[in-house]
Amino acid sequence: MERVVRHFQEELEALQGRLLEMGGLAEERVRLAVQGLVERDTGLLDGVLQHDEPINELHIEIDNRCFKLLALHQPVATDLRAIVAAVKINTDLERVGDLAVNIAEAAKRYLVHPPVKQLIDIPRMGDIAQSMLRDSLDSFVRRDIGLAHQVLNEDDELDGLKTQIFRELLTFMLQAPATVEPALDLILVSRHLERIGDHATNIAEDVIFMVSALDVRHHAPTHPQA
Amino acid sequence: MERVVRHFQEELEALQGRLLEMGGLAEERVRLAVQGLVERDTGLLDGVLQHDEPINELHIEIDNRCFKLLALHQPVATDLRAIVAAVKINTDLERVGDLAVNIAEAAKRYLVHPPVKQLIDIPRMGDIAQSMLRDSLDSFVRRDIGLAHQVLNEDDELDGLKTQIFRELLTFMLQAPATVEPALDLILVSRHLERIGDHATNIAEDVIFMVSALDVRHHAPTHPQA
Numbered sequence: 001m002e003r004v005v006r007h008f009q010e011e012l013e014a015l016q017g018r019l020l021e022m023g024g025l026a027e028e029r030v031r032l033a034v035q036g037l038v039e040r041d042t043g044l045l046d047g048v049l050q051h052d053e054p055i056n057e058l059h060i061e062i063d064n065r066c067f068k069l070l071a072l073h074q075p076v077a078t079d080l081r082a083i084v085a086a087v088k089i090n091t092d093l094e095r096v097g098d099l100a101v102n103i104a105e106a107a108k109r110y111l112v113h114p115p116v117k118q119l120i121d122i123p124r125m126g127d128i129a130q131s132m133l134r135d136s137l138d139s140f141v142r143r144d145i146g147l148a149h150q151v152l153n154e155d156d157e158l159d160g161l162k163t164q165i166f167r168e169l170l171t172f173m174l175q176a177p178a179t180v181e182p183a184l185d186l187i188l189v190s191r192h193l194e195r196i197g198d199h200a201t202n203i204a205e206d207v208i209f210m211v212s213a214l215d216v217r218h219h220a221p222t223h224p225q226a
Numbered sequence: 227m228e229r230v231v232r233h234f235q236e237e238l239e240a241l242q243g244r245l246l247e248m249g250g251l252a253e254e255r256v257r258l259a260v261q262g263l264v265e266r267d268t269g270l271l272d273g274v275l276q277h278d279e280p281i282n283e284l285h286i287e288i289d290n291r292c293f294k295l296l297a298l299h300q301p302v303a304t305d306l307r308a309i310v311a312a313v314k315i316n317t318d319l320e321r322v323g324d325l326a327v328n329i330a331e332a333a334k335r336y337l338v339h340p341p342v343k344q345l346i347d348i349p350r351m352g353d354i355a356q357s358m359l360r361d362s363l364d365s366f367v368r369r370d371i372g373l374a375h376q377v378l379n380e381d382d383e384l385d386g387l388k389t390q391i392f393r394e395l396l397t398f399m400l401q402a403p404a405t406v407e408p409a410l411d412l413i414l415v416s417r418h419l420e421r422i423g424d425h426a427t428n429i430a431e432d433v434i435f436m437v438s439a440l441d442v443r444h445h446a447p448t449h450p451q452a
Contacts, residue, residue, distance in 0.1 A: 060443065067306065074300035080293065084313060091314065173399070173406045180399045180406065187410070191417075 008073045015065045015086055016141050019093070022058045023137040026093045027130050029055070029100035030196060034126035037107035037189065038119060045111075048104040055097040062090045078210065085206040089140060092199040096133065099192045099199075106185040106192070113182040120168055121161045122186060125193040128158050132200035139207045148211075151204035158197040165190045234299045241291045241312055242367050245319070248284045249363040252319045253356050255281070255326035256422060260352035263333035263415065264345060271337075274330040281323040288316045304436065311432040315366060318425040322359065325418045325425075332411040332418070339408040346394055347387045348412060351419040354384050358426035365433045374437075377430035384423040391416045 029048055036044035066087045069075065075083060132154045139147035169183040255274050262270030292313045295301065301309060358380050365373035395409040431443050 056443070067310065070296065070310070071302045071306055076297045080297055084293065084296070084310075087310060087313065088317065091317070170407065170410070173410075174403055177400055177403055181396065184396070184399075184410070184413070 008069070008075070008079070011065070011069055011073075012079065012082065015062065015069065015083070018058060018062050018065065019086060019089055020137055020141060022055060022062060022090065022093045023133060025055045025058065026096040026100070027133050029097055030103070030126065030130055030133070030193075033100045033103040033107060034123060034193075036104060037110065038123055040111055040115075042108065042111060045104040045108050048100055049108075052097060052101060055094065059090060059094040059097075063087065066090070081210040081213065085140065085210045088206050089137075089203050092202050096196050096199050099196050103189050103192045106188045110182050110185040110189070114178075116169070116172055116179050116182045116186060119186070120165050122165065122190055122193070125158060125161050125165070125190055128154055128161070129193045129196040129200070132158070132197050133203075136200040136203035136207070139204060140210075143207070143211050145208055145211050148204040148207040151200055155197050155201045158194055162190050162194045234295070234301070234305070237291070237295055237299075238305065238308065241288065241295065241309070244284060244288050244291065245312060245315060246363055246367060248281060248288060248316065248319045249359060251281045251284065252322040252326070253359050255323055256329070256352065256356055256359070256419075259326045259329040259333060260349060260419075262330060263336065264349055266337055266341075268334065268337060271330040271334050274326055275334075278323060278327060281320065285316060285320040285323075289313065292316070307436040307439065311366065311436045314432050315363075315429050318428050322422050322425050325422050329415050329418045332414045336408050336411040336415070340404075342395070342398055342405050342408045342412060345412070346391050348391065348416055348419070351384060351387050351391070351416055354380055354387070355419045355422040355426070358384070358423050359429075362426040362429035362433070365430060366436075369433070369437050371434055371437050374430040374433040377426055381423050381427045384420055388416050388420045 029052075032044050033048045035041070036048065066083050069083050070080075073079075132151050135147050135154070136151045138144065139151065166187055169179075169187050172179040173183045255278075258270050259274045261267070262274065292309050295309050296306075299305075358377050361373050361380070362377045364370065365377065392413055395405075395413050398405040399409045435443075
């Protein structure tokens with residue numbers, strides 16, 4: 001029995017290691033997509049568009065590891081919650097990889113036009129989204145609820161930036177029709193980055209549930225809507 | 227033992243029933259959001275914005291049911307895959323509920339302006355997205371792989387409509403600056419509908435994996451990209 005338990009813990013750690021690897025790949029793809037946009041480097045963007053096999057292969061491998069752990073070790077309590085969390089986190093990270101592709105596609109269209117002034121706060125949104133991803137995965141591995149809550153707070157900042165960027169770009173579009181197409185693509189990029197933040201938020205919520213068995217999703221709003 | 231097995235099957239059926247209920251709620255909210263946009267009915271849209279408690283409560287209840295089934299019955303093979311699929315489907319349906327809120331928000335902003343010609347193919351996108359949701363859940367309950375594949379095909383149609391709508395609205399925006407704001411909101415609505423189709427696609431892929439243990443995600447493209 002003790003050997004089975006030790007084996008289970010080893011497998012669980014291996015699973016976490018693979019999830020971190022997947023998170024690193026996803027984060028790197030987001031970083032490259034934003035960098036390609038900022039530096040107007042089509043080569044970087046093409047790299048993001050072409051190299052999604054490693055993350056897709058890891059996605060399937062991690063899913064299989066979760067099934068195997070559930071079927072062979074039939075875990076309960078925290079261990080069970082950790083593996084179900086891993087299934088969900090895996091899905092979130094795969095979507096982050098897809099969103100990096102969406103950003104690269106929008107960026108390629110954007111680069112066809114003259115630039116819309118500066119890129120406003122888009123690079124900053126990219127930094128926040130990446131840091132949220134990193135923190136959410138660290139909070140999973142370290143079972144760190146404080147860090148998970150920090151991710152939830154960062155998401156508010158990201159949402160605020162998205163709204164602000166939308167307003168600024170809308171002003172450009174209304175003043176100069178030539179900016180309509182490129183500004184539209186920047187709006188899409190900012191929404192993709194916001195969704196990456198949403199995935200990090202999902203991960204943080206899963207961590208809080210896993211550690212405390214406390215469900216922080218759908219918490220009653222502090223200020224009820226009219 | 228036989229009693230435990232029967233009990234498990236009953237619980238699994240109850241879980242499926244709750245998932246269908248959740249799917250019905252999600253679909254209804256999408257329907258109301260699109261109807262509110264088409265009929266320019268702010269009351270319908272406010273209804274979508276205000277009544278997300280039932281779906282959020284079901285989301286938590288279904289998650290709990292899945293954990294209980296995994297912990298108490300320690301299922302393997304198809305049963306295990308069915309419950310892990312239920313966890314994932316539950317997440318997808320909750321996101322569909324959120325997307326209905328996003329559509330209602332964009333529609334409310336849209337209704338402030340004079341209408342942009344017709345709503346082009348947005349009502350049709352709404353119909354397809356709802357039918358995909360329904361079919362994906364039916365394919366789960368009936369373990370119907372044929373129906374699941376049909377959902378994957380419908381998603382191509384939805385993506386095509388989204389691209390076409392984007393082009394048409396861009397033309398309006400370039401010709402008449404007064405259409406920039408409302409057209410932008412229609413573009414966002416069409417993207418939310420596309421994402422609802424993506425969630426139905428996720429569900430269909432989970433069904434195919436559950437029934438056949440065949441992973442159809444990340445299939446190699448028939449025509450490799452250059």
